[in-house]
Amino acid sequence: MVETPTPTAQTMGGRRLAATAWAGGAVAALVLLTALVSLVWTPHDPAAMDVANKLSDPTGAHPLGTDHFGRDVLSRLMVGARVSIAVSLVAVGLGAGIGVPLGLLASARHGWIDEAVMRFNDLAFAFPALLTAVLITAVLGPGAVNAILAIGIFNIPVFARVARGAALSLWTRPFIQAARLAGRGRTRISVEHILPNIAGALIVQGTIQFALAILAEAGLSYLGLGSQPPEVSWGRMLNEAQTFLFLDPRLAILPGLAIVVTVLGLNLLGDGLRDRLDPRLDTRRADGGR
Amino acid sequence: MALLEVSGLGVDVAGLTLLDGISLRLDRGGSLGVVGESGCGKSLTALSIMGLLPPGLRPRGSVRLDGADLLDADDHALCAVRGRRVAMVFQEPMTALNPVKTIGAQVAEGPRRHLGLSRRAAREHARAVLHRVGLDPSRVSPDQYPHELSGGQCQRVVIAIAVACGPALLIADEPTTALDVSTQARILDLILDLVADEGMALLMISHDMAVIAETVTDMAVMYAGHVVEAGTCRRVLGDPRHPYTRGLMDAMPRGSGRPGEPLAAIPGTVPPPGAWPAGCAFRDRCPRADAACAIRPPLVADADGHAVACHRPFGAGERS
Amino acid sequence: MAWFIAKRAVALALTLVAASLVVFGVLEVLPGDPALLILGVNAREDTLAALRESMGLDQPAHWRYLAWIGGLLTGQLADSLTYDVPVTELLVPRIAVSLPLALMALTLTVALALPLGVLAAARRGRAADGAIMGASQLGIAVPNFWLGILLILLFAVTLRWLPSGGFPGWEAGVGPALAALIMPAVALALPQAAILARVTRSSVLEVLGEDYMRTARAKGLSQGEALWHHGLRNALIPVVTIMGLQFSFLLAGTIIIENVFNLPGIGRLIFQAIGQRDIVVVRDLVVLLAAMVGVVNVLVDLSYAVLDPRLRRGHLRGAHG
Numbered sequence: 004m005v006e007t008p009t010p011t012a013q014t015m016g017g018r019r020l021a022a023t024a025w026a027g028g029a030v031a032a033l034v035l036l037t038a039l040v041s042l043v044w045t046p047h048d049p050a051a052m053d054v055a056n057k058l059s060d061p062t063g064a065h066p067l068g069t070d071h072f073g074r075d076v077l078s079r080l081m082v083g084a085r086v087s088i089a090v091s092l093v094a095v096g097l098g099a100g101i102g103v104p105l106g107l108l109a110s111a112r113h114g115w116i117d118e119a120v121m122r123f124n125d126l127a128f129a130f131p132a133l134l135t136a137v138l139i140t141a142v143l144g145p146g147a148v149n150a151i152l153a154i155g156i157f158n159i160p161v162f163a164r165v166a167r168g169a170a171l172s173l174w175t176r177p178f179i180q181a182a183r184l185a186g187r188g189r190t191r192i193s194v195e196h197i198l199p200n201i202a203g204a205l206i207v208q209g210t211i212q213f214a215l216a217i218l219a220e221a222g223l224s225y226l227g228l229g230s231q232p233p234e235v236s237w238g239r240m241l242n243e244a245q246t247f248l249f250l251d252p253r254l255a256i257l258p259g260l261a262i263v264v265t266v267l268g269l270n271l272l273g274d275g276l277r278d279r280l281d282p283r284l285d286t287r288r289a290d291g292g293r
Numbered sequence: 294m295a296l297l298e299v300s301g302l303g304v305d306v307a308g309l310t311l312l313d314g315i316s317l318r319l320d321r322g323g324s325l326g327v328v329g330e331s332g333c334g335k336s337l338t339a340l341s342i343m344g345l346l347p348p349g350l351r352p353r354g355s356v357r358l359d360g361a362d363l364l365d366a367d368d369h370a371l372c373a374v375r376g377r378r379v380a381m382v383f384q385e386p387m388t389a390l391n392p393v394k395t396i397g398a399q400v401a402e403g404p405r406r407h408l409g410l411s412r413r414a415a416r417e418h419a420r421a422v423l424h425r426v427g428l429d430p431s432r433v434s435p436d437q438y439p440h441e442l443s444g445g446q447c448q449r450v451v452i453a454i455a456v457a458c459g460p461a462l463l464i465a466d467e468p469t470t471a472l473d474v475s476t477q478a479r480i481l482d483l484i485l486d487l488v489a490d491e492g493m494a495l496l497m498i499s500h501d502m503a504v505i506a507e508t509v510t511d512m513a514v515m516y517a518g519h520v521v522e523a524g525t526c527r528r529v530l531g532d533p534r535h536p537y538t539r540g541l542m543d544a545m546p547r548g549s550g551r552p553g554e555p556l557a558a559i560p561g562t563v564p565p566p567g568a569w570p571a572g573c574a575f576r577d578r579c580p581r582a583d584a585a586c587a588i589r590p591p592l593v594a595d596a597d598g599h600a601v602a603c604h605r606p607f608g609a610g611e612r613s
Numbered sequence: 614m615a616w617f618i619a620k621r622a623v624a625l626a627l628t629l630v631a632a633s634l635v636v637f638g639v640l641e642v643l644p645g646d647p648a649l650l651i652l653g654v655n656a657r658e659d660t661l662a663a664l665r666e667s668m669g670l671d672q673p674a675h676w677r678y679l680a681w682i683g684g685l686l687t688g689q690l691a692d693s694l695t696y697d698v699p700v701t702e703l704l705v706p707r708i709a710v711s712l713p714l715a716l717m718a719l720t721l722t723v724a725l726a727l728p729l730g731v732l733a734a735a736r737r738g739r740a741a742d743g744a745i746m747g748a749s750q751l752g753i754a755v756p757n758f759w760l761g762i763l764l765i766l767l768f769a770v771t772l773r774w775l776p777s778g779g780f781p782g783w784e785a786g787v788g789p790a791l792a793a794l795i796m797p798a799v800a801l802a803l804p805q806a807a808i809l810a811r812v813t814r815s816s817v818l819e820v821l822g823e824d825y826m827r828t829a830r831a832k833g834l835s836q837g838e839a840l841w842h843h844g845l846r847n848a849l850i851p852v853v854t855i856m857g858l859q860f861s862f863l864l865a866g867t868i869i870i871e872n873v874f875n876l877p878g879i880g881r882l883i884f885q886a887i888g889q890r891d892i893v894v895v896r897d898l899v900v901l902l903a904a905m906v907g908v909v910n911v912l913v914d915l916s917y918a919v920l921d922p923r924l925r926r927g928h929l930r931g932a933h934g
Contacts, residue, residue, distance in 0.1 A: 132865065133862075133865035133866070133868060133869065134864075134865045134883070134899070137868060137883075137884065137887060138639065138887065138899070141887035141888065142642070214754070221759075222758060225756075225758050225869065225872075226868070226869060226872060241762065245762055245765075245873070248765060248770060248777075249770055255759075255762045255763075255766065256763070256766075258759075259755075259756065259759035259763070262754075262759065263751070263754045263756075264754075266753075266754035267750065270750060270754060271750065343831055345830055345831060368835065372833045373833065375830065375831055375832065375833040376831060376832040376833035377833060381831045383831075385824055388824035389824045389828045391828070391829070391843050391847070392825070392847070392921065392922070393846045393922060399828075402832055402834065402842070403832040403833060406833055406834070407833060438922040440922070440923045454828065455831075
């Protein structure tokens with residue numbers, strides 16, 4: 004929801020970094036796969052209650068045990084992944100879908116459009132995003148769609164800034180100037196030449212924003228402002244589990260672990276991609292002096 | 294015993310040789326110039342002597358100062374030598390100074406550490422040294438910051454830092470390259486003046502033959518990490534034997550001689566480490582090269598100590 | 614310097630005006646009639662009208678906006694719709710919880726991140742660096758509210774060293790009050806510290822490559838001395854920028870952390886007020902938080918000038934990008 008600086012670990016040689024990026028990507032893919040599988044199959048009906056069997060420890064039938072209503076925790080985590088990913092994906096897509104064109108526009112036409120985009124940026128960064136997200140969901144009412152809006156709005160300036168910054172350096176390059184001399188319009192150049200060349204930077208930022216969106220969605224759901232029951236979400240599971248913290252800590256640990264693993268995987272993937280795709284790192288100097 | 298005796302110095306990084314077989318000798322109060330194009334290893338030689346090679350770069354051979362080998366010394370011992378016995382003036386005065394510290398404080402650090410001065414005494418000492426290098430306290434205060442000074446004034450501060458503890462050896466690595474022409478001459482005069490006054494030995498590193506000719510008595514010409522010709526300036530400049538030295542001299546009056554610019558008289562540029570041809574590293578650019586040059590020529594000195602590493606050197610007095 | 618501060622103050626005032634306009638506008642379109650909220654749906658129409666008139670709700674929007682701002686400037690805050698006391702009375706005891714919490718969290722963040730970030734940079738590529746960077750990668754991925762739950766689990770449920778939530782009030786003594794705030798502060802701080810440690814590390818690495826560090830070493834300073842006397846101050850400039858941003862994250866983080874630990878602070882108050890449609894409380898709190906963020910931003914700008922002499926005397930150049 005807010006841009007976090009995630010400097011890459013330059014210490015690690017290309018090979019080791021690539022390994023962590025692969026591991027991160029694999030974890031993220033596994034979570035995505037789980038979410039997809041949950042669309043067609045879960046071990047149990049995630050909403051099916053079995054009060055006689057509530058707060059059960061892991062068994063053969065319930066590999067991760069049951070919750071306070073006797074619902075299968077594994078099934079609920081799988082379905083929760085679906086909500087987390089769907090909300091985050093759409094929110095980041097929304098942010099990129101509006102932010103990238105804005106950034107491209109700002110870089111293609113200087114003047115007031117550029118100025119307006121940058122001021123909007125400053126304003127959005129100056130204010131705590133979570134507070135505004137809480138305000139937005141309060142005004143519009145809690146729910147998955149409004150959570151998407153609240154998170155997506157904060158992705159717009161991030162993508163606008165990345166797209167503008169990457170595009171600005173391209174406009175001075177010979178091949179772009181050649182296209183301009185050939186009579187191509189700014190819009191057409193933006194779409195045909197600029198966009199493909201900044202795709203790398205956008206993918207890197209998208210991965211990191213995706214991780215941040217997962218955290219934001221979990222936070223809103225924990226506060227009860229995200230998706231509403233009977234929909235399942237990791238944040239909401241944590242909220243409910245806190246009541247039973249003294250009885251069964253397992254319920255509070257598992258959804259949190261799911262969040263951490265997903266975010267960690269995405270961040271590792273993003274860092275690895277950045278090293279591969281972002282040319283700015285090449286200009287970094289080696290350090291001198293022992 | 295010589296003040297500085299470098300023998301068989303080499304520097305490697307990750308299996309790549311950057312510097313090899315460098316031998317230099319400098320007596321107390323003497324002066325030695327090292328000349329060559331950018332990338333020939335001049336600065337690496339200086340940093341090896343200071344023990345300040347960037348991480349990952351490994352030196353070998355020996356660097357003896359007053360008989361003690363600096364390459365064997367641990368960092369603690371080196372810290373006692375740096376700034377006290379050997380000091381260095383750097384190429385870029387603007388970046389060599391810390392932007393957030395006053396110039397007085399930057400000069401005072403060395404004396405406080407090496408001369409055991411109190412804070413107040415070190416500050417007074419710094420004031421005097423700054424005055425000595427031409428920064429009159431009534432015009433340039435020790436409490437000013439580097440960004441408030443001109444490039445030439447900054448270089449005077451860098452020189453003040455170097456000479457503050459009265460080192461026996463002053464290494465000047467392209468001390469005037471970043472400055473404008475009129476300032477260059479004044480800075481060189483200042484260095485020569487200080488060296489004469491304090492009885493310091495001077496190791497002058499430059500790409501510019503004119504600077505070397507003006508400032509030192511002995512010189513070594515480096516190419517691609519090796520010394521290719523060495524001797525007194527009178528002999529080397531008066532009767533250059535190595536084709537590379539001749540090329541450098543032919544290039545002298547023309548152009549700015551900025552590092553990285555191809556020499557007018559020699560086609561091509563210095564090959565990067567790892568791309569050195571086998572045998573004589575200069576043979577790809579040398580007009581006199583033949584089959585014999587596929588074997589690296591040894592550095593051989595004549596009776597006067599004029600040494601040259603070339604299979605096809607110019608003869609004494611031969612015109613190119 | 615005075616000119617610089619004056620310029621920043623004007624910019625801050627303009628930001629606050631913008632923030633107040635936005636929050637006022639947003640709350641204008643919020644469904645719900647405050648008078649109906651107070652009196653309930655069974656209230657008689659003439660009672661409602663009388664209340665609306667006494668609350669000034671019959672006035673046009675721009676007039677009500679000016680009245681609100683005037684109240685803010687003179688310290689005469691309107692009454693809360695749900696608590697029936699002036700917002701000031703709600704604020705003071707809650708600030709006494711949230712401000713110490715945010716400051717504790719910020720202190721912890723800095724105390725952890727700076728030494729670890731510097732250590733990682735100094736030991737670049739070695740085991741300590743790998744361990745610190747690995748831990749920070751993990752720290753960034755942990756949601757602060759889950760960290761809070763884990764802390765409760767460990768220190769309140771299992772070890773029984775600390776209370777699981779609530780706040781005894783400062784009148785109960787500094788010890789119990791701090792005991793109630795330490796876990797929330799840690800939960801807020803650790804993820805932020807993970808981010809700040811990474812920023813510190815890359816900033817120090819950048820500085821280690823600077824020429825003036827080599828000059829310092831050439832004077833005879835050891836690596837550690839050169840880093841301490843010459844590197845840190847230069848490396849701090851980007852670190853302070855991120856710290857400024859983090860303060861606003863910490864403030865926002867109190868909304869969620871005060872819910873986890875059941876603390877009667879500003880974050881919980883604003884969350885409840887939003888839920889109860891108490892627009893009087895919400896708008897005052899939003900402007901208050903915006904003011905705090907703005908003041909911190911001014912402090913960050915001032916600290917640049919303290920750290921870097923090139924940025925003094927008003928001529929601000931982007932020396933450090």
